[in-house]
Amino acid sequence: MPSKLVTTIGFDADDTLWQNELFFRSTEKQFVAMLADHGDEAKISARLLEAEKRNLATYGFGIKGFTLSMIETAIEVTEGRVPATVISRILEAGREMLAHPIEVLPHARETIERLAGSYRLVLITKGDLFDQERKLAQSGLGDFFQAVEIVSDKSAHTYARLFDRHGDGAERSMMVGNSLKSDVVPAIEAGSWGIYVPHELTWVLEHVEAPREAARFRQIADLGQLPGLIDSIAG
Numbered sequence: 056m057p058s059k060l061v062t063t064i065g066f067d068a069d070d071t072l073w074q075n076e077l078f079f080r081s082t083e084k085q086f087v088a089m090l091a092d093h094g095d096e097a098k099i100s101a102r103l104l105e106a107e108k109r110n111l112a113t114y115g116f117g118i119k120g121f122t123l124s125m126i127e128t129a130i131e132v133t134e135g136r137v138p139a140t141v142i143s144r145i146l147e148a149g150r151e152m153l154a155h156p157i158e159v160l161p162h163a164r165e166t167i168e169r170l171a172g173s174y175r176l177v178l179i180t181k182g183d184l185f186d187q188e189r190k191l192a193q194s195g196l197g198d199f200f201q202a203v204e205i206v207s208d209k210s211a212h213t214y215a216r217l218f219d220r221h222g223d224g225a226e227r228s229m230m231v232g233n234s235l236k237s238d239v240v241p242a243i244e245a246g247s248w249g250i251y252v253p254h255e256l257t258w259v260l261e262h263v264e265a266p267r268e269a270a271r272f273r274q275i276a277d278l279g280q281l282p283g284l285i286d287s288i289a290g
Contacts, residue, residue, distance in 0.1 A: 060288055061248065063222025064170060065214070066200075067232030068180035068187060071278075072167075073194055074158040076256040079121060082148050086125050089141050093132045103128045115207055117183035122149030153186060157193040160254075162279035164196065169282055171199040177221045178203045179214075179230070181237065209237040211244035218247060231281060234261040243269050248288070252278060 069075035087099045094102075106124040114120030125145045129137040170176060178200045180187055187205045191197045202221045206213055218228040225246035232238025232250075234257060239249035243266055251265060251274040266272045275284055 061227060061229050063175040063218055063228040065177045065179045065230040067238045068178055070233045070254040071252060072163045073160055078152050078155055082152055085148055089144060090132055099132060102132055116181040117186055118149055118152045119183055157190050159194055162277050166278040166281050167196055167199045175222055176200045180205055209241055211241045214242045214245035214247055233257055235265055236261045236263045240266055243271050
């Protein structure tokens with residue numbers, strides 16, 4: 056039986072249900088190698104991160120914005136002399152990321168299947184609409200979610216609005232994800248439970264301190280521990 060304290064569970068997608076950051080870092084290594092004659096790895100990566108920060112408000116989250124940031128960085132570090140062949144290789148790397156098969160993370164499928172019959176499950180993710188829809192379809196998990204929300208950013212207001220729309224309000228909801236900044240802290244600020252599931256690779260711009268003093272903060276090693284955690288909250 057569902058917990059009286061929790062009726063709705065929100066799940067992040069990238070690096071919570073399936074691999075994502077791994078492919079960004081692999082592509083970044085390829086990109087740095089393309090520009091090896093124009094600076095060392097650390098400096099080029101730092102320039103790329105600066106471009107990503109600048110461009111978030113314009114391009115948003117996702118592979119397309121990352122690809123445009125790589126092109127912008129290549130132009131900057133070569134002082135406008137980047138060969139067309141390098142631009143072409145960057146674009147091809149972006150296309151390869153958009154076509155990469157989905158790798159569902161351990162415990163994700165069985166946990167989602169187990170919880171789907173007792174709770175309202177909502178997928179709440181940032182990123183490009185078409186790419187996130189593609190990944191969800193390939194994951195085979197789409198039918199377990201009562202709703203899918205692809206948002207431009209995640210804030211306390213976002214969670215309050217979505218849990219009102221798809222559940223019984225933030226206080227009876229839970230958000231599960233690998234990003235403290237996007238999935239956990241703002242969900243707790245909205246009044247929900249925030250469940251942190253660390254991933255070995257989390258984008259540096261998603262790093263903040265864990266809200267360990269918050270009464271509704273919990274951390275688990277993997278999604279396989281989530282049903283037991285929910286039972287303990289119910290008890």
